[in-house]
Amino acid sequence: MSSSTSGKAYRIEEDPLCGRQLVASRKIYAGELIIDEPALITGPGFTKGSYFFTRNVEPSTDTGKLPQSIDFTQDGFLVCLVCCVNLNVTNRSNCPSCNLLLCNNEKCHAHSQHRQNECLVFPKIRQLWKSKSRSRKSFYRLILVIRGLFYKLNCPSKWDQIRMLQSQSEALEKAGAGGFSDIQDVFRDLLWDTFAFSCLTQEGALSEINGNFNKENEDNGESVLDAARHCLDVMTINAFSSFTDSYSREGLFFLSSFMSHSCIINTDRQIEASSSNSRDISESRMVVRASVDIEKDDPITTTYLSLLYNTEERNRMLITSWLFLCKCRRCQDSRTECGTFLSGVMCQEKLSRYCDLETEEKLSSLVCENSCDLACKFNMEINYLRKVAESRPKNLFDTDKLEDWLDQYDTGNIFHPNHSIFAHLKLFLIQYYGRTNEGMDSLTVDQLKRKLLYCHQILGIYNKVSPGIQMCRGIILFELWRTLQKLSDLQVPLQITYPLNLASDATPLMSMSFQETDKEVIKMEALNILKYALSGTSEEAMAIYLQEDDSSIPITN
Numbered sequence: 001m002s003s004s005t006s007g008k009a010y011r012i013e014e015d016p017l018c019g020r021q022l023v024a025s026r027k028i029y030a031g032e033l034i035i036d037e038p039a040l041i042t043g044p045g046f047t048k049g050s051y052f053f054t055r056n057v058e059p060s061t062d063t064g065k066l067p068q069s070i071d072f073t074q075d076g077f078l079v080c081l082v083c084c085v086n087l088n089v090t091n092r093s094n095c096p097s098c099n100l101l102l103c104n105n106e107k108c109h110a111h112s113q114h115r116q117n118e119c120l121v122f123p124k125i126r127q128l129w130k131s132k133s134r135s136r137k138s139f140y141r142l143i144l145v146i147r148g149l150f151y152k153l154n155c156p157s158k159w160d161q162i163r164m165l166q167s168q169s170e171a172l173e174k175a176g177a178g179g180f181s182d183i184q185d186v187f188r189d190l191l192w193d194t195f196a197f198s199c200l201t202q203e204g205a206l207s208e209i210n211g212n213f214n215k216e217n218e219d220n221g222e223s224v225l226d227a228a229r230h231c232l233d234v235m236t237i238n239a240f241s242s243f244t245d246s247y248s249r250e251g252l253f254f255l256s257s258f259m260s261h262s263c264i265i266n267t268d269r270q271i272e273a274s275s276s277n278s279r280d281i282s283e284s285r286m287v288v289r290a291s292v293d294i295e296k297d298d299p300i301t302t303t304y305l306s307l308l309y310n311t312e313e314r315n316r317m318l319i320t321s322w323l324f325l326c327k328c329r330r331c332q333d334s335r336t337e338c339g340t341f342l343s344g345v346m347c348q349e350k351l352s353r354y355c356d357l358e359t360e361e362k363l364s365s366l367v368c369e370n371s372c373d374l375a376c377k378f379n380m381e382i383n384y385l386r387k388v389a390e391s392r393p394k395n396l397f398d399t400d401k402l403e404d405w406l407d408q409y410d411t412g413n414i415f416h417p418n419h420s421i422f423a424h425l426k427l428f429l430i431q432y433y434g435r436t437n438e439g440m441d442s443l444t445v446d447q448l449k450r451k452l453l454y455c456h457q458i459l460g461i462y463n464k465v466s467p468g469i470q471m472c473r474g475i476i477l478f479e480l481w482r483t484l485q486k487l488s489d490l491q492v493p494l495q496i497t498y499p500l501n502l503a504s505d506a507t508p509l510m511s512m513s514f515q516e517t518d519k520e521v522i523k524m525e526a527l528n529i530l531k532y533a534l535s536g537t538s539e540e541a542m543a544i545y546l547q548e549d550d551s552s553i554p555i556t557n
Contacts, residue, residue, distance in 0.1 A: 007025070008025060010022045010025055010028075010034060010255075010300055011023060011025045012258050015260075018260050021260045022260070022299070022300040023299050023300060024296050024297060025296070027293065027294070027295055028290045029290060029293055030293050031532065032290045033287070033288075033289055034267065034288045034290060034300060035253075035255050035256055035288035036286070037253055037254065037255055037256065037285065037286050038253075038285050038286075039251040039284040039285070039286070040162060040252045041147050041151075041231075041239075041252040042283070042284040043081065043084070043143050043147060043249070044079045044081055044143060044249065045077070045140070045248035045250045078136065079247065079249075080101075080102045080103035080105075080108055081118065082102060082107075082114050083103060083105065083108055084247045084248055085103050085246060085247045086246055086247060091104055095114070095119060097115075097119050097123075098118065098122050098123050100114075100118060100119070102114065113147070116150065117147050118143050118146050118147070121146050121194070121195055122146075124194055125194070128185065129186055131185070137179065138179060138183055141179050141180075141182075141183055142183050144231070144232065144235055145228045145231050145232050146195075148227075148234075148235075149195055149224070149227060149228060150195075152227055161254045162231060162234055162252070165237075165238050165257050166234070166257075167229075167233035167234045168233065168237055168323055169229055171323050172236060172237075172323070177236070177320065177321070177323070178232065178236040179232065179236065180229050180232050180233065183228075183232075184228075184229065187224050187225045187229075190224040194224070235250065236321075237322060237323075239251060240256065240286070249284060253284075256269070256286045256302075259288070259300055260299045260301050260302075261301065261302065261303060261304045261318070261326060262301035262302075262326070262328045262330075263331055263465060264301075264465050264466075265291065265302055265465070265466055266290060267288050267291055267294075267300060267301060268289050268291045268466075268468075268471055269286060269287070269288045269302055270286075271284060271286055271287075272284065272285040272286075272287065272534045287534060288300075288302070290468075290469075291467065291469045292468035303466075304318065304322055305317050307461075307465045308420060308424055308458075308461065309420050310337065310342035310419075311331050311337055311343060312343065313420060314326065314331070315331065338465070339464055341416040341418045341419070342418055342461070344415070344418065344419060345414055346414055346415070346416070388409055388421060389421045393405055396432075399433075399447075402425060403450070406422065406500075407499075407500060407501055410499060410500075412499050412509045417457055418460070423457075423461065426457060427454075430454050430455055430479050431475070433447055434451070434482065440482065440486045443486070446500075448487055448490075448492070449487075449492075451479065452480070452483045452487070452496050453498060455476055455480040455483060456480070456512070459473065459476045459477065469528075469532060470529065471529065471533065474530040474533075474539060475539065477522050477523075477525055477526035478542045481519055481523045481526055481546070484519045485519060488516065494514035495511070495512065495514070497511045498511075523546055527547065530546070531543055
């Protein structure tokens, strides 16, 4: 390692606006590892975002094929408390000791994370818990709190880290957020002796912990209720969600919690979740790399939500779930969102230009970069946007309906093609097309061209808001290359026009062509991103696929 990249790459410092944050202690180069840490607390997910929050849908096989359905409800997935795999009638069983629901993997039933935490505590508070109706998310919050309290009693160093993290308890309570109000009655009158946690001996037997530490906690004035509230509030503000079609997990990571949010990010983060075949099936690990060069003293940033939401959507979610409004340069650019136009609508005075919606009052409140009449001749309320968004097909796997809906509204006549009401559906279709059991051979030429167009559009957004070595870019580049390859095999011209299904006598708003040489450039860039994928992930499978297709193409270091 050269002297320019030796030593710790970050430091924690106080910022008057952001609070404590990670900043670069020296120049950090693109691709350089910044953080590699295990989770402090991990357990079943109670995700804040929507299905679309996931970066990509994890393939069910190495060939990248997707399942045909996703069992997702408003109350979240039903998951195993240990490995967090989604449960159904065929893979679940009750713990014989506490009767809580796990998967049928013996490792989960024997795992210390379950046996020395909720398995011991829940039977003692079962009647309190059943005293009122509660949601599945509330139950998962309870489990995470119990696991956090275990550290207070048995691992002071980890509890000190949890104590160091921002909780914003007063603000959460005032806003009615965080979810603690639904479980606080369980902890209100408990004493620490209730938590007779045990440890597993080397022989696998349960050995009860000495009660002296329980007595010390009674004496130092911190109640079970106060510690439980802090634990959950810290999880609410700082935890990262990781979920796909097969599992749903929350993880609290100490150093990663100090990364500032931005809507244009300079790192790529990956969360490694162990599988049911791993040594530690409950383990989660956070790996953070610089996606672009980060100059000394610059904040090290990540995003707390999907970057394909527009500014109004992002800040509504941020103020609701994280209690702040973002002031990054993208959020400050009310005209174009740094050229992404995720809330862009067509300017009716200059039909070749777009303007961005700034407020949610009316389209008559537009700020137009063309300096036209601010009303833009629309005279229609923001409810029209919501009406269009609400008309989206609910079944993501009914591609015929998705395509019809996009063809009806994604015409460029009103909404910019990058508009957020389209962006997430386009991202889903990019990853769904060609990953069914029939693979790319199942796609029609029209679907291949649709996929090509959507890859071009979404990649254009990612290039602006998540540039450089980002797995989300690597995935789109892989799908773009795959689509160009298939069109070449079919001897179809590598060109696209927008909008799709354009009348023969109409002039397209956009037209572009790809050359054969572009495929190799795209492939090289995809490989140089996907080479950083964690072992066992779908992104690693993509990198292997690209290398096996032509092993003569080098990957640069």
